[in-house]
Amino acid sequence: MQVALVTVGDELLAGDTANTNATWLAGELADSGVTVARVLVVPDEMAAITENVRAYSDTYDAVIVTGGLGGTPDDITMAAVAAAFDRELAVDELARADVEETLDAIAGDYPDIDVDVTAEATIPAGARPLLNRGGLSPGCVVENVYVLPGIPGEMKTMFADVADEFDGDTTARYLYTDRPEANLIDPLTDAQSQFDVRVGCYPDRDAGHNRLKVSGEDPAEVDAATEWLLVEAGASDDPDDVERVRAGEE
Known part of the structure; x- marks a missing residue:
């Protein structure tokens, strides 16, 4: 099995944040006999994410994308991945319920938090949602592309839920x-x-x-x-x- 890693974020390219996600994922995949064929860092730009996700999806058995999930203006990964497969964005009800449950659980600690639940629960239409047991923003699986959060703790927790889908002979x-x-x-x-x-x-x-x-x-x-x-x-x-x-x- 050959996998490509696409890590999204201007902060990675600027050197403001170390790309520990790629290093950690590469190690986990290698331990499972998977060959990591490419590791790519792209900026928070729609075209860059879309073009590379589309190309890598065609070339490799699977693609893991990390970063760019959430509600800030630079969080465009879901829209870019949807565009890579010519899909619309849609609210996933399972993701919505999970976001609402998480917000209820943290309401006491963050009474003034203002989250657009609909936006948080929006993923490419027809995608399989990946619930965020370590945070708020859900990930998803679109065809052979796995979209995970950029926050390392959340990424590791979500990857654990799909780790058995990655297996190789190396x-x-x-x-x-x-x-x-x-x-x-x-x-x-x-x-x-x-x-x-x-x-x-x-x-x-x-x-x-x-x-x-x-x-x-x-x-x-x-x-x-x-x-x-x-x-x-x-x-x-x-x-x-x-x-x-x-x-x-x-």
């Missing part, structure tokens, strides 16, 4: 070596030519080692490539081994 193993990255070019190239895997090298200056990631859809190939690299790249599957060798303990 498996990965991690190795560690203190060999310089330049000395790893040949063994890593050879591993990718001999086995049906992808191999990435990620230097960790603070830890004093390089982390190797071996991934693929055939667990046997991943295991074979891993065993090969343990020898040819002088690697270990335990980062502590690298520290012990460097300290002269082995």
Whole structure:
């Protein structure tokens, strides 16, 4: 399964807010064997959201969109996603009931809150609503596009409700070596030519080692490539081994 992530927000592009949603979602999806094929940040602009959601929906198995839900003028994600599928916006009664229930629950803490319930409960016509158990604004699923809030806590809670809809066959193993990255070019190239895997090298200056990631859809190939690299790249599957060798303990 291949998934694209579209994170919406001028604040992300300006560097005012770290894009932790994309990082967290990528990790969750990878743990489920899903390949995250694209991560895109777009501004709070109708055309940018609509065009990219439409294109990614056609290209990948699923698209997850985060951000731009709510009642402020820059919250245009629902309208943009609706436009991507040539759908009108419509009030979803299940979403409306959930918004009203949430407002009743917080009325004592926020007695002066002024929320347009109809606007909050409006999603693309025919979409499946995703109730916001961590906040107010609902998300939705339109065809293969999942629309989630941008607030990290709300996004994580809502994703938990649909997480079992994301499943893939990619498996990965991690190795560690203190060999310089330049000395790893040949063994890593050879591993990718001999086995049906992808191999990435990620230097960790603070830890004093390089982390190797071996991934693929055939667990046997991943295991074979891993065993090969343990020898040819002088690697270990335990980062502590690298520290012990460097300290002269082995």
